[in-house]
Amino acid sequence: MSDRYIDFANSSIGHRLVGAIGLPSPVRLERWQAGRLRPVEGALLIGGGPLAEKVNALANRLTDAIYSYGTDPSMATAWIPGHGPKLKAVVFDASDLLQTDQLKALREFFQPLMKNLEHCAHLVILGRDPQTLNDPFAASAQRALEGFSRSLAKELRSGGTLQLIYVGEGAEDQLEGPLRFFLSPKSAFVSGQVIRLNPCETQVTDWTRPLAGRKALVTGAARGIGASIAETLARDGADVILLDVPPAKNDLDALAARLGGRSITLDICAEDAAAQLVEHLPDGIDIVVHNAGITRDKTLANMTPDFWDAVLAVNLNAPQVLTQALLDNGTLRDNGRVILLASISGIAGNRGQTNYAASKAGLIGLAQAWAPLLQERGISINAVAPGFIETQMTARVPFGLREAGRRMSSLGQGGLPQDVAEAVAWLAQPGTGAFTGQALRVCGQSVLGA
Numbered sequence: 001m002s003d004r005y006i007d008f009a010n011s012s013i014g015h016r017l018v019g020a021i022g023l024p025s026p027v028r029l030e031r032w033q034a035g036r037l038r039p040v041e042g043a044l045l046i047g048g049g050p051l052a053e054k055v056n057a058l059a060n061r062l063t064d065a066i067y068s069y070g071t072d073p074s075m076a077t078a079w080i081p082g083h084g085p086k087l088k089a090v091v092f093d094a095s096d097l098l099q100t101d102q103l104k105a106l107r108e109f110f111q112p113l114m115k116n117l118e119h120c121a122h123l124v125i126l127g128r129d130p131q132t133l134n135d136p137f138a139a140s141a142q143r144a145l146e147g148f149s150r151s152l153a154k155e156l157r158s159g160g161t162l163q164l165i166y167v168g169e170g171a172e173d174q175l176e177g178p179l180r181f182f183l184s185p186k187s188a189f190v191s192g193q194v195i196r197l198n199p200c201e202t203q204v205t206d207w208t209r210p211l212a213g214r215k216a217l218v219t220g221a222a223r224g225i226g227a228s229i230a231e232t233l234a235r236d237g238a239d240v241i242l243l244d245v246p247p248a249k250n251d252l253d254a255l256a257a258r259l260g261g262r263s264i265t266l267d268i269c270a271e272d273a274a275a276q277l278v279e280h281l282p283d284g285i286d287i288v289v290h291n292a293g294i295t296r297d298k299t300l301a302n303m304t305p306d307f308w309d310a311v312l313a314v315n316l317n318a319p320q321v322l323t324q325a326l327l328d329n330g331t332l333r334d335n336g337r338v339i340l341l342a343s344i345s346g347i348a349g350n351r352g353q354t355n356y357a358a359s360k361a362g363l364i365g366l367a368q369a370w371a372p373l374l375q376e377r378g379i380s381i382n383a384v385a386p387g388f389i390e391t392q393m394t395a396r397v398p399f400g401l402r403e404a405g406r407r408m409s410s411l412g413q414g415g416l417p418q419d420v421a422e423a424v425a426w427l428a429q430p431g432t433g434a435f436t437g438q439a440l441r442v443c444g445q446s447v448l449g450a
């Protein structure tokens, strides 16, 4: 599904015209290309408190151009505003800002950078979860980081993104995975997010194939976001098993063959779906991605029982029943990863989507409630909430709503299935057990529900 406005706004005539009449001017986002090795291709600036040292210790695995600003200059080459190179990535540790007057360090650090960022720069702020701090003033200062980071993300131009990561005590050695994701084009369409990292025992051993040796099931994998998820998990080394409804068999088999994977044709709402699925997975499974989903939009006044029931059955009941069966039968292994495809509609609500939004909010609640119960086995469960993604599902949305969905975000455009797939692939990694019970929005910082 193409976005012709982006093509126009980035043409030489279009660019001038769009600027002259003040229309939104979305840029073409840089995305991860096959064969790329370094998460950051350009200058990485690191500064701030004690976690900066931790980041420095792993930074040479992210890029070979490391600069420091406002920290011990012996750690890396000092970056001098107006003289240093333009920056492709920035990490600022704000975890030691514990009083209101210390927050000015945010302005002092970021202001000189704002006009020195490269196209599609990725910024990360580190902090400590306010809920874990006893001192109310310290908790308030750390909570202030949320407002600052979400606002600064909205001020970034040229495809820049910014996230806040609250690093739990003991989770410091889990920083490499999130930094590889959030400082690279893998997170091109993720911005303004607040992430909470917990300690986790498992780690990625080979960053070129972080999912090697892991078996992954993707539902609704014949097309759209599901197909892209299957491709991305296979790229990262997973053995993939693709599931979709019987009418999608041809597309499903073709994709499975191309990825060296296996296919299962099954309606996830069939009465015996759970039993069939367990039977298809005799060797167990490490990663389960509940991606299959449908819309049946109508305002509630016109909502028929079958529209309501179908959406709740596919989107919410099936992931619940299937995950429970995989757990009860020991099919889902220890340190497993469960990823639920929710939607920002489940966060913000959407006219004409009471059924869909209820189902997607239910998935976010499911991740939140199940996470602590599964933690003992090292299993993480998270929701990914896409915003407007260019697929056959959104191609059916009426033109006006489609345009609004695309432009009403900081990045001013829809995302691609690849953007959702990259987020899922990160959540599927062994080290990402540090992140559980949360909803990660992949929405270009959409204004909906922000």
Ligand SMILES: NC(=O)c1ccc[n+]([C@@H]2O[C@H](COP(=O)([O-])OP(=O)(O)OC[C@H]3O[C@@H](n4cnc5c(N)ncnc54)[C@H](O)[C@@H]3O)[C@@H](O)[C@H]2O)c1
Binding pocket: 219, 220, 221, 222, 223, 224, 225, 226, 243, 244, 245, 248, 266, 267, 268, 269, 290, 291, 292, 293, 294, 314, 341, 342, 343, 344, 385, 386, 387, 388, 389, 390, 391, 392, 393, 394
């Ligand atoms: N496209 C977007 O902008 C967007 C935004 C937010 C959330 N999402 C969610 O992402 C997921 C994928 O969306 P998409 O745009 O790729 O949708 P899509 O309609 O292109 O693909 C969905 C796939 O799920 C399969 N499926 C549907 N019912 C099934 C069933 N009963 N059993 C097995 N498979 C079934 C379909 O055959 C299809 O292959 C969905 O859960 C959707 O709600 C999409």
